[in-house]
Amino acid sequence: MPLPVDVDEALVPAVLRGAGSSDMPARQLIARLRLPVLILPWADDPAHPLSTAAELVSLIPDSVAETARTTDDLRRWGRRAADFLAA
Known part of the structure; x- marks a missing residue:
């Protein structure tokens, strides 16, 4: 599975095992949740489809999703998260 950012490929199996052994909490x-939530989906993430981000946005009243579609978008996540937390 090619990743658009530099990630130690040795970590990928552990990450996928962790994702596979957990599930989203109950929708209700x-x-x-009554707090601002920033959702940062990656368009080509094989483990987390964009439909999951869309569902979270539909469930959480004060949420926003900003989809990364390019490597440059992914690289901006740190700054975007910092700005979101500072607001």
Whole structure:
């Protein structure tokens, strides 16, 4: 699975095992969140489809998703998250 950013490929199996052994909380619990939420989906993420991000946005009242479609978009996530947390 080619990744658009430099990631130690030795970490990928552990990350995927962790994702596979967990699940999203119940939708009614997610919908009770009352805080700003920044969702940063990656368009080509094989483990987390964009439909998951869209569902989270539909469930969380004060949420926003900004989809990364390029490597440059991914590289901007750190700054975007810092700006979001500072606001």
